[in-house]
Amino acid sequence: METRSELERRRQPPTRTTGTAFDRTLERVNRDRGVPARAAEAVADSAENAPAPTLPVALDMLGTVVDYLRTTKLEPAERVALGQGTTVRRGRGYTLRGSAVPGYDDGRS
Numbered sequence: 001m002e003t004r005s006e007l008e009r010r011r012q013p014p015t016r017t018t019g020t021a022f023d024r025t026l027e028r029v030n031r032d033r034g035v036p037a038r039a040a041e042a043v044a045d046s047a048e049n050a051p052a053p054t055l056p057v058a059l060d061m062l063g064t065v066v067d068y069l070r071t072t073k074l075e076p077a078e079r080v081a082l083g084q085g086t087t088v089r090r091g092r093g094y095t096l097r098g099s100a101v102p103g104y105d106d107g108r109s
Contacts, residue, residue: 056099061085063094 017025030040069082085098
């Protein structure tokens with residue numbers, strides 16, 4: 001009889017997963033790692049209610065998109081962000097590389 005390692009035993013080909021199957025898998029992983037169910041739920045709940053990150057993220061934007069945005073009405077902060085980007089030549093076109101603090105609309109306003 002062939003013996004397989006734990007990794008080989010758990011390895012499976014990609015499949016479409018339903019929400020129920022995902023929940024069962026998550027519960028199994030938490031159980032295997034010794035994470036209490038209430039602790040995992042608390043982390044998930046706190047992540048849903050967490051404020052948006054305030055650290056800037058790097059953005060690469062196609063030159064054609066940048067050209068279009070420059071012709072539209074932008075907020076002053078958006079126009080400054082476009083002006084502070086670095087142009088990187090890419091073949092016949094270019095990419096604007098910049099950074100910005102992500103914002104989001106939670107639908108509450």
